[in-house]
Amino acid sequence: MQPSFLTRFAAAALLLAGAATAQAQTPPAPGESPRIDAIRKAGVLRVGVVNNPPWLVQNTTGSGEPWMGSSWLLGKEFARLLDVKIVPVQVSHETKVPALIANQMDIMIGPLNQNAERAKIIDFVTFSNTSVCMFGLASNPKFTNATKVEDFNQPGITMAYFSGAGEEPLVLENFPKAKLRGVTNSGSVAPIEEVLAGRSDVAPLNRMLWPNISKKVKGLAVFPKENDCQDSKIFAIDAGMGVAKNQPVYLEWLRKVEARMHPELVAEERRMTQTLK
Secondary structure: OOOOHHHHHHHHHHHHHHHHHHHHHOOOOOOOOHHHHHHHHHOEEEEEEOOEOOOEEEOOOOOOOOEEOHHHHHHHHHHHHHOOEEEEEEOOOOOHHHHHHOOOOOEEEEEEEOOHHHHOOEEEEEEEEEOEEEEEEOOOHHHHOOOOHHHHOOOOOEEEEEOOOOOHHHHHHHOOOOEEEEEOOOOOOOOHHHHHOOOOOEEEEEHHHHHHHHHHOOOEEEEOOHHHHOOOOOOOEEEEEEEEOOOHHHHHHHHHHHHHHHHHHHHHHHHHHOOOO
């Protein structure tokens, strides 16, 4: 019996999908990318590393792989496809971009927050973002009645934040109508005491830290609540791996591999987020 049109169409679609996946995985041929040629010749992929949970976490147990997280997962995949060994190059948050530009690594797996200044000197392979959740007491209608983030920008709302923290200028810019309480950081990850004591209705918290805080501190609610606030776009900044400028073939291939791996990277980020304290 001859296969139906739909059967032939489905088979063709599968072949095309497989070809596209294979193409995304296949590194550029010799001579197409000086960077990839150099990596193959050296037999190693030099990846810049710095402890940056949940994306990249150093394993200090003495057993297993030296690093964990979605950044490491993607870095290993690059090395696997190039058939070379992955070699970590330890840097600091202050030296990671200068070391990349100085060719001390092939890619900074970091990740790095993207901004206009950095975009002038390096290119990015974007795979995640940083953003914040807003949290308050579950028993406080001023907090729980909010349906959009703009609802917190009104005179009847008191918002706490840590003075000198990264979100301070964003809070001042985006919530000028609210009563703002800049408080000193006493070692906590957010002004949780301010909210629990009722001195503030709402406070910002890095989205990565919310799942663990919600388990440890009872009586709190979060905004936005969907997907446990992990899809929050509040103060969102794209994050990604960095490569030196003027490497278009190398950069395009890295981005194709990331696109194929993206669901796995999201799942790994979520798993690592559950361990943050």
